[in-house]
Amino acid sequence: MKKLILVYVPLFLTVLSSTAQGPDFSKEVKAKVADFDFMIGTWTGTGEMMMPGGSSTSNVTEVISYKAGETAIQMEGLGTITLPSGEKQVVHDALGVLSYDFFKKQYKLYTFISKGMQTQADIELKGEGHAVWWIKAGPQGTIRYTIKVVDGKWNEIGERSQDGENWTKFFEMNLVRE
Numbered sequence: 001m002k003k004l005i006l007v008y009v010p011l012f013l014t015v016l017s018s019t020a021q022g023p024d025f026s027k028e029v030k031a032k033v034a035d036f037d038f039m040i041g042t043w044t045g046t047g048e049m050m051m052p053g054g055s056s057t058s059n060v061t062e063v064i065s066y067k068a069g070e071t072a073i074q075m076e077g078l079g080t081i082t083l084p085s086g087e088k089q090v091v092h093d094a095l096g097v098l099s100y101d102f103f104k105k106q107y108k109l110y111t112f113i114s115k116g117m118q119t120q121a122d123i124e125l126k127g128e129g130h131a132v133w134w135i136k137a138g139p140q141g142t143i144r145y146t147i148k149v150v151d152g153k154w155n156e157i158g159e160r161s162q163d164g165e166n167w168t169k170f171f172e173m174n175l176v177r178e
Contacts, residue, residue, distance in 0.1 A: 025102040029071045032100035032107070036073055038129045038149045039064045045154070045175035047079050047092065056081070058091050060173055062154075073098040090114070098123065109133050145171075152177045 043062040048055050058079035067074045079092030093114035100107050109121040123133035126146075134144035141162040148155050158171030 026069055026071055029100050029102055030069070033066075033071060033073060033098070035125055036098060036131065039073065039075070039131075039147070039154075040066065042178045043154050043175035044178060045173065047171065047173040050170045056091070060092070060175060062175060067097075068099075071099060 041064060043060075043064070045060055046057055047060040048057045058081050060077065060079045062078075063076045065074055066072070075094075075096035075098065077092060077094040077096070078090065080088045081091050083089055095112045097110045098107065107123045107125075109123040110118070111121060112118045119135045121133045121135045123131060125131050129149040131147045132144055133147075134142055137143045137160065140160055142164055143158065143160045144167075146157045146159075154173070154175040154177070156171075156173040156175075157169055159167040159169050161167045
């Protein structure tokens with residue numbers, strides 16, 4: 001009887017662990033995530049933030065890669081300025097994770113910035129090399145970012161709107177793929 005238990009317990013645990021993970025949706029999720037393949041790579045350039053007192057320009061690097069068996073895309077953004085002393089100062093440090101929700105049949109973008117803020121944004125493909133993502137920003141209304149990648153050049157515009165019809169640009173980023 002002991003030998004029988006010693007044989008069946010490991011076999012039972014193996015079967016249990018393989019079925020406990022649930023069904024495999026990776027093929028469908030990979031196919032949807034691949035729609036954003038135009039973003040993959042290392043990108044460098046500049047970002048300009050428009051503020052009431054004027055604008056500020058920073059050097060930007062975006063490193064975008066597939067993760068989790070190509071079912072997600074990780075986006076790491078870093079913006080720096082050079083101080084008069086020659087020292088570099090980080091002015092933007094962000095992480096994004098893009099994936100596709102198999103059950104809701106929609107893309108989701110989770111963003112995190114070094115100031116301790118995070119959000120779950122909606123993101124939509126608008127055509128080849130073209131995506132828009134947006135968040136509801138409380139009293140600021142809606143903030144949206146429009147990304148267009150054409151011939152290895154990335155242009156991204158950030159805008160805000162109180163009413164969803166009138167938009168004010170506050171950010172622009174222009175990058176090239178390395």
